Amino acid sequence: MSKLDEIGIKIVSEPQETGQSGNAVAILYELAEMLDELIEKGESGAIDxxxxxxxxxxxxxxxxxxxxxxxxxxxxxxxxxxxRETMFPGVWWITHYNVEGDIMADVIEVGFVPEILQSHPDDVSESSERLKAYLQEAAAINN
Known part of the structure; x- marks a missing residue:
């Protein structure tokens, strides 16, 4: 018998009994750090x-x-x-689907408001112009 035969070997097929890799816990730690960055510096971020x-x-x-x-x-x-906001305000779970219902992106975002819900400046500018045009037409009709 060689010395190599004396070495005990343990075979592990699952990362843990729960089937967790540990990556979820790492994500939670990262989210806690991202919340601190949001509070201290106003910096948002996301995890794909x-x-x-x-x-x-x-x-x-x-x-x-x-x-x-x-x-x-x-x-x-x-x-x-x-x-959807999670039970932790400032932490948002955002899931994008295609027309067939398949998940195209699954992101956890940290921010005061999710980026996807914020109006684009160009859209706001156009909106302002349209509202002003409406008000001018309404004023002309009423005078």
């Missing part, structure tokens, strides 16, 4: 969940810890986008 290897157990843990908060919005543009 599809860019991280997550097990079904990881997703389950994230859904449990980041439970539904008070705000939920649905946007309809090239397929629905679901925006």
């Amino acid at each position: 969940l599809q860019g991280i290897p997550l097990t079904p157990g990881d997703y389950e843990l994230l859904r449990e810890v980041l439970a539904e908060g008070e705000v939920h919005a649905t946007i309809d543009a090239i397929g629905p986008t679901e925006v």
